[in-house]
Amino acid sequence: MSENTFGHPLSGLGWNPRVETAFDAAARHSTHVLLPARVTEARRGAVGVRLPQHETASLAPAVRKAAETDPATAPTSGDWVAVRRSGDTWLVEAVLERSGTLVRQGVAKDSHDQVLAANIDAVLICEAADQGPNVGRLERFLSLAWTSGATPIVAITKAELAGERLPEVVELVESVTTGADVHTVSAHTGLGLEELAARLRPGATWVLLGTSGAGKSSLLNALAGKTVMETGAIREDRRGRHTTTHRQLIPMPGGALFLDIPGVRRIDVPGDESGVDRTFADINALAEQCRFRDCAHGDEPGCAVNAAVDEGELDTRRLERWYKLRREAEWNRSRGDARLRAERRKEWKKNDRHGREAARRKRGY
Ligand SMILES: Nc1nc2c(ncn2[C@@H]2O[C@H](COP(=O)(O)OP(=O)(O)OP(=O)(O)O)[C@@H](O)[C@H]2O)c(=O)[nH]1
Ligand SMILES: [Zn+2]
Known part of the structure; x- marks a missing residue:
């Protein structure tokens, strides 16, 4: 072939x-x-x-x-x-x-991980300029995106609504998006669309992440130059009536494809620790300079993380969010591991029983 x-x-x-x-x-x-x-x-x-x-x-x-x-x-x-x-x-x-996969971890005790999207190349994280930005949320989406193996790209949407605050918003977003490119865009004025559209390489598969109302559908429609995805305003009109929520593969003018995955609006788990570490690469780089390899960044002498905090180079709130997301990711993973072990045990028991029954039949008693 x-x-x-x-x-x-x-x-x-x-x-x-x-x-x-x-x-x-x-x-x-x-x-x-x-x-x-x-x-x-x-x-x-x-x-x-x-x-x-x-x-x-x-x-x-x-x-x-x-x-x-x-x-x-x-x-x-x-x-x-x-x-x-x-x-x-x-x-x-x-x-x-599969190559890149976006996985929603099971939240309930016995629930399974769910693969929301497979073979993705880029994750476009949308955060509206007029609603924050919420940096903690961005870090969560980024952790999940890095975990997927695809390239995260951040879009600050509805830029024109931020008015004079825009530079401040961009600075804040950039302070938490180490390693990911940031595009400032507006579906309404067309700001930044050309630059973003230029990244939609032929054959690449993208997914959108962002809370409801972040402007994902509007951005996609503006990039496509036509309606390819219903925006919130249209859905509001049809509330109560049957609407299809089928996932779709939407071809874009540049030859890239967007996967429409409605479920992503509820994702707030951080992926695994590697994704969290990638998101907080700045803190990890500092940690490598601590005097002790196993520095817990507490009272240890020669702690580069604490030094950065003291010098005002690292925001303590970001440091705390890093700890929190790490703990969450670790906990999710250990719970997932426990579930896998329990399932394997069940499967072995079943096979064992089948094996014993087969042997019994063979023996004739
Ligand atoms: N002023 C302004 N409003 C925008 C812009 N982009 C989107 N909006 C508005 O923001 C609202 C939400 O936009 P959507 O595109 O539906 O947001 P979404 O992220 O797709 O929302 P869900 O589908 O619920 O996840 C709509 O009323 C849009 O008209 C923009 O660039 N500027
Ligand atoms: Zn340290």
């Missing part, structure tokens, strides 16, 4: 050599004729896919079984899958290996 990569029917949907290799491997291992497809939305027990035409596909038994054991393996928005025709329907035979 390599000779077809250029001008591949799926190239407009983000098809690339990595996916091609994964697909070829899946196709080789199957006795069926498989086709590659990209998931646009996950529904209960089925998915919407592009082949490139829109189709609905059910999950093949092996894929469904895997998803029952570990919901994180179920095909989700942005996934590349191998499908086959079976009678009148399409079946997802395999979910291809």
Whole structure:
């Protein structure tokens, strides 16, 4: 299939050599004729896919079984899958290996992590200029974005509403976005749109993060030059009536794609510790200069973190938020690990029981 990569029917949907290799491997291992497809939305027990035409596909038994054991393996928005025709329907035979994934950690004790988006390249975090900005929230979104493996980019939206405060807002945002580029934009005046649009490289998959009303849909529509996503104002009008909340893969003029994931509005968990550390890279760099390798940044002599606080270079509130997010991420991970262990035990017990029953049948008693 390599000779077809250029001008591949799926190239407009983000098809690339990595996916091609994964697909070829899946196709080789199957006795069926498989086709590659990209998931646009996950529904209960089925998915919407592009082949490139829109189709609905059910999950093949092996894929469904895997998803029952570990919901994180179920095909989700942005996934590349191998499908086959079976009678009148399409079946997802395999979910291809993912690159960047946006994961919402299960919040309830026994709830599972949920993969909200797969194979993403960039996360556009929107924070409205007129409502803060809320730096703690930004740090949470950034931690999650870094954890995904995709590149976080911050958009300060509704810039014109900040008026004279804009420089102050930008400075505040930049003080907490170490390592991520910041774009100041307005969907209404067009400010900064050209620069941001220039980053929408062909075949790259983006997702939007930001609270409700942050201006995500408006920004996307302004970038697209047409309505590709309903804004809050329109949804208000239709409240009470049935509205579809299907996840979509929206092609943009520059050739990039946006995954519309309504669920992201409720994310407030920080991802894992690596994402948190990436978000607070400035503090980590300071910590490396502490005299003691295991410095807890308490009363230790030669603590570079405390020195930075004393000199007014590091805001104590940011330091406290770092501790807090680290604790949260650690706790989430340990809880996730405990759940995984419990599930494995259950699975072993089941297999063990099946094994014993099979042996009993064989023995005839
Ligand atoms: N003045 C001004 N208002 C804006 C701008 N962008 C969005 N808005 C307004 O802000 C409100 C929310 O915008 P949306 O684009 O719906 O926000 P959203 O983040 O998509 O919201 P959800 O879909 O609920 O997550 C709407 O009333 C928009 O008209 C802007 O650049 N300037
Ligand atoms: Zn220290």
